[in-house]
Amino acid sequence: MTDEQNDDLPARLVSPGPGGEGRTRWEVTAKGLAIIEELAGRGCHLTTIAQVLGMHVATLREVRKRDPEVDEAYQRGLAREHDQLVGNLRTLADEGNVVANIFLLKAKHGFKEGEAQANLSLSVNTGGVLVVPQKQSVEDFLRDAEMRDVTPRIARDE
Known part of the structure; x- marks a missing residue:
């Protein structure tokens, strides 16, 4: 597979450096970052996101620890979901x-319930x-x- 074909993938295995030292590792592409943010924003479980990326959930957890961009994409998605849900709830409350x-x-x-609130006037x-x-x-x-x-x-x- 060429590098150009690899760029179409959401994630890919990267070979060890020159001389074969180290081990293969997963790299999430820009497309993969967008997928992570979108799916997290829709409330998808980490296992589902990993499956779409083509990796095991434990691997995705390791990639999140190692690559701040991956974790940031996930956190942005969670924040978007949170804001949407709170907005829906706020609309109902209003x-x-x-x-x-x-x-x-x-x-x-x-x-x-049952506790006195110092800053609550009821x-x-x-x-x-x-x-x-x-x-x-x-x-x-x-x-x-x-x-x-x-x-x-x-x-x-x-």
Whole structure:
């Protein structure tokens, strides 16, 4: 295989240096770096990425340790996936999704149920909890919202 054909590969085995000293090693090409970043950004497991590159997952781990460019491509992909997922969650939270709000409060701000939070101001009355989208004031929300009673009903035998 020529060097030009090797450049089309995402990764290739490189022979030892002159005189045959050392051992063969894997080298990830520019195409391979792009593949690593893209697949990591899509949430693919390291094993899947290694398979696409044509190597074993343990080999890819070693290549990541040895080659900072490979690890940086992987980290950029993970960061992109993280930002996308947090953005999706933030959108749901802004739309009033209670579960998304609770999860973000716990994951990003260390909130733990049952523990007093020094920097958290929370006022609860017996009327329930009102979740207001971040982009809107409470007054505007109450003026614009169609208020519905969402209190769970208990089935009673009559």
